Structure formats: C-alpha cells, structure tokens
Amino acid sequence: MLAVKSNRSKIIILAGIVIIASLFYQFSGIDIAYFSYAMSIRTPKLIVMLITAFCIGSASVIFQSIIQNTIVTPCLLGMNSLYILVHTATVFILGSTSFLVTNKTLSFSIDLVVMGFASMLIYGYLFKKTKGNVLYILLAGTVMSTFFSSVTSTLQRIMDPNEYDTLQNALLASFHKVNSSIIGFSIVLIALILLLLRKELALLNVLTLGKNHAINLGVNYDRSVRRLLLGVTLLIAIATAMVGPISFLGLIIANLSRQLFKTYRHSYLIFGSTLIGMVVLIIGQGLIERVFSFSVNISVFINVGGGIYFLYLLLRNRGNV
Amino acid sequence: MQVTNLTKIYGKKSVVDDVSFEIPKGKVTSMIGPNGAGKSTVLNMISRLIARDGGNVDFKGKDIAQWKSRELSKKLAILTQTNNISMKLTVKELVTFGRFPYSGSRVTQEDVKIIDEAIEYMELTEMENRFLDELSGGQRQRAYIAMVIAQDTEYILLDEPTNNLDIYHATNMMKIVRRLCDELGKTIVLVLHELNYAAFYSDYICAFSNGEIAKFGTVEEVMTKENLSEIYNVDFEVLEINGKPLSVYY
Numbered sequence: 001m002l003a004v005k006s007n008r009s010k011i012i013i014l015a016g017i018v019i020i021a022s023l024f025y026q027f028s029g030i031d032i033a034y035f036s037y038a039m040s041i042r043t044p045k046l047i048v049m050l051i052t053a054f055c056i057g058s059a060s061v062i063f064q065s066i067i068q069n070t071i072v073t074p075c076l077l078g079m080n081s082l083y084i085l086v087h088t089a090t091v092f093i094l095g096s097t098s099f100l101v102t103n104k105t106l107s108f109s110i111d112l113v114v115m116g117f118a119s120m121l122i123y124g125y126l127f128k129k130t131k132g133n134v135l136y137i138l139l140a141g142t143v144m145s146t147f148f149s150s151v152t153s154t155l156q157r158i159m160d161p162n163e164y165d166t167l168q169n170a171l172l173a174s175f176h177k178v179n180s181s182i183i184g185f186s187i188v189l190i191a192l193i194l195l196l197l198r199k200e201l202a203l204l205n206v207l208t209l210g211k212n213h214a215i216n217l218g219v220n221y222d223r224s225v226r227r228l229l230l231g232v233t234l235l236i237a238i239a240t241a242m243v244g245p246i247s248f249l250g251l252i253i254a255n256l257s258r259q260l261f262k263t264y265r266h267s268y269l270i271f272g273s274t275l276i277g278m279v280v281l282i283i284g285q286g287l288i289e290r291v292f293s294f295s296v297n298i299s300v301f302i303n304v305g306g307g308i309y310f311l312y313l314l315l316r317n318r319g320n321v
Numbered sequence: 322m323q324v325t326n327l328t329k330i331y332g333k334k335s336v337v338d339d340v341s342f343e344i345p346k347g348k349v350t351s352m353i354g355p356n357g358a359g360k361s362t363v364l365n366m367i368s369r370l371i372a373r374d375g376g377n378v379d380f381k382g383k384d385i386a387q388w389k390s391r392e393l394s395k396k397l398a399i400l401t402q403t404n405n406i407s408m409k410l411t412v413k414e415l416v417t418f419g420r421f422p423y424s425g426s427r428v429t430q431e432d433v434k435i436i437d438e439a440i441e442y443m444e445l446t447e448m449e450n451r452f453l454d455e456l457s458g459g460q461r462q463r464a465y466i467a468m469v470i471a472q473d474t475e476y477i478l479l480d481e482p483t484n485n486l487d488i489y490h491a492t493n494m495m496k497i498v499r500r501l502c503d504e505l506g507k508t509i510v511l512v513l514h515e516l517n518y519a520a521f522y523s524d525y526i527c528a529f530s531n532g533e534i535a536k537f538g539t540v541e542e543v544m545t546k547e548n549l550s551e552i553y554n555v556d557f558e559v560l561e562i563n564g565k566p567l568s569v570y571y
Contacts, residue, residue: 068407070407131372202425205418205426206418206421208407208408209406209408210404210405211370212370212399212404213404213406213418215369215390216370216394216398216399216400216472217394217418217419217421217422217472218389218390218391218392218393218394218395218421219390220390262409264408264409264414
C-alpha cells in the first residue's frame, strides 16, 4: 500500500513539473507586442513535444515488456533508418524543391504510410511466420536498419552536394516542421490505436511474466504480442514522421521510469515514462531556444545524454546481462 | 483427461510419436524417462503451451484447442521449469496473478481471501512482501506453487518442480505435491528426474522412452528391475522401503 501511495505522489509531482515546464516554455521571455505571434509558434511545438513524449514513452515501455529486456529500444525496429531512407530517396529522385519535400503534410503522410505499411509487412508477417518468436523481430529489425542505412548512404554519396546539404537539415529531429493539420491527424490516429489495443494494454502486466505464464493464465499470447508490436511500431512511426529520428529517447525515459517507480504495473510505467519524456523534451527544447539560440539540435542532446545513460545501464547490469 | 495419438515432429524427427494415455483423476501421476524421451514435450502439448502436430487431447469432453484459453486456465494450470521474471515482483503480487483468469486485473474480496490462503498454505506469509529476486531458489519455487494454488484449478501440471532444489527443499516440494492431491483433491501430473521421488510420492508412473510410452501403470507395476533397466539402459536394483519400491542404480 505504501508503494502505491508513493508511486501515485511521484506521478503527481512529475505532472506538476511538466505543467510548470510547459508554462515556462510557453510564456517566458515573451515580448507582449508580439504575444499572439509567439503563441502561434510555441503552441504547436509544445503540443508536438507532448505527443512525441507519449508515443515514444509508451511504445518503449511496451516494447521492453514484450521483449522482456529493459535495455532494448524501439530503435531496433528500424523506423529511424526507414525514415531517413524515405526522405533521402525523395530528395534524390525528385529534388529538394519538389512539393513532396516542401509540403509538410504530404511528406508526413508519406512517411506514415510507408512506415506503417513496412511495419505491418515486416513485423506482422514475420511474427506469424516465426511462430511468435520476438527475437526474430529484433534480428529482422537490426538487419533492416543496416539495409536501409546502406541504401541511404549510397544515395547520399552520389547525390548533388547542395541537395545533400538541405537533406541533412531535414534528417535531424526537430519540432519546427509540424503544422496543425498534422497534429490533429496524429492525435486522432493515436486515439484510434489506443482504442483498438485497449484489451491488449490491460494484459501487459501478465505478458511480462513471460510466454508460459501468460498462456497458463489464459492469455492469447501470440495474438496479443503481435497486436502490441504493431501498435508500438505505429506509435514510433507517428513520432518519427512528426519530428524525425528520435526514438532513442525511449531508452532513457522508459528506464528512468522503471527506476523511479520500481513496479510491474504498466499504468505507472507508461504514464511515468510519458511524463519524464515531456519534461526532457520541454526542458531540452527550452534550453536550445532560449540559451543556445537554436545553434544546436535536440537530437544532439538526446544522443549524448542517451548514450551516456545507456553505458550506465550496461555497467550497472553487468552482473545479469 | 484423455490423450490419443499425440505426436510432435521437429524437422523430420518425431520427438513424440503416437502417444495415448489417460490421466487418472484425483491422483498424482509422474512422467519419468531419460533425457529427450519426450516427457516435457508431452506435458507442454497437453497444456497448450506448444502446438502439436497430431493427435487429440480431450479435456472434460472437449479438445483443449476448442476450449477458450481463459476458461481452460480456470481448470488446468501448468508450471514450467524456467521461470525467470525480469520484473520487480513481490511474492504477494505474483500469487495475485493466479487470480487473473477469474478477475482480470481487478482483485475482488474473494480473491484476496484465496490469495492469502494460498500464501499461508505454502508458508510464505512472513515473506509475502519481499521481492522474488531476493528469495532463495526453494522459496521462489514455493511462491510459484502458491500462484498455481491461487489459480484454483482441478488439474495441475508441473515440469520438474524439484529441479535445482537441494534434497531438503526437493523433498518438501514432493510432500507439498502429495498434500495438494490428498488435501485439496487436485489431479497432478509432473515430470520428474528423480525416480525415487516418483516412486514414493506418486500413484501412477508413466515412463517414456524414445518419444513413446514404455510403461504406464501404478508405481508397483512400473518400478521393477526389468522395466527400469530396459527404459534407462542401466543396471537397477529395486528395494522395498516403507512399503514402496525404491530404486538403486550404479
């Protein structure tokens, strides 16, 4: 009982931090004369950060629980490299001035369709084919990532250098390239995914006991895991299509959440990891905008911070990996 | 439970070949046999953990594939030998999972009572709030059994419950199995490597060899010098101690 209480208060404290950080981000250093203009810039960015944090945070926790390993990241599903490949290929074939590149809504939709389709095809099919072996999914993801990256680097090598320059910019995660129609669409899509997966999400606690226990307790393991995996890839696809390759963030926030809440209850883990993600993104983006005046990108923070944290996790778990 | 013509094929080799038997209700049945004889595979197939390549498993008049998984989990529980849970779980939380087939994630008053009883039955009350990874192997095994008890099924299948336990804990485990049958009226099937545990604590023995049933009968019928020597390909002596046939091999 004590643990539940303190976990609940941790959630409340985290939510408080998120609200304070959001308010600070939204209203600090504003010139009153340009208030509504500033709002029109900041509001969508803030919403995108919140959505991204939710997508990445929940997807990572679910993914780790399915794989039963807390140092995997959904990066392994290859969505990042697929995103990079799609964008590189579009610029390579149609040029950086093509409407497919400049029209944000259109490029978002293309990203989403390609990634969604690829994930259904690769992971949905493969999972059935391998009779529900999640390790094959990991392996396939790794191989796919490498494959996509090799194609990408080949294309980039033979690309026009000016085009390459523009492309490089588009390939870093950022919150600037999103408009309100994309936001609306993403929210609807996420709501839809959650609705369709509500039964499976309720089974998460049991699924983490492992395949045998889950089946023993009457769970349709293969079906549940397959649907959850699809949900995970779609959530990651949404986040990636919105802001770029950012799913490495998941490793950090999911583990911080596990460390903080020390429970198997996924309602806490997912909610916690989402809130932590929000704090990290808002503070990071705030720093970039107000302190570094846009000279660095959020990916830099995430990769440096995430890399160090990953090493820490490896060293800490040395005994039982 | 009636098993007929059960078959499992890996590649071209059939590891379980046309196995038929009936599990005696309200009794303890031990499956014995050399490594790779197919005992665990049979156990996993009749509990729907792995798919079968042929045959029928009739459970209460219906094939287990026809049962709704949730309903089946109220009648039949299986505990396998590898139980590494990576989550931070306390004993009580683990046992609570045993009620999942009945109440999902919402635990009722009745569930709480059954959970507490299961924990008490396995003498785990004083460590019910400790994490599983802080327990010894024997204590952890008892916690898993408590979960199975909370699941409150008629049939309990155990895959090598004495594996990795020392003599003291293994013997206690077998006494618990006996009590579950005698006091709570459960039907228990277990895979065992220790012949003498099988002989002393079970009612029936099902001996496997090369994916087939070599012998199936009461303990006295199966535990003979000739049978055992044939199944294991080792010289045996069978002695009678406390009215039970116990084996010595060398």
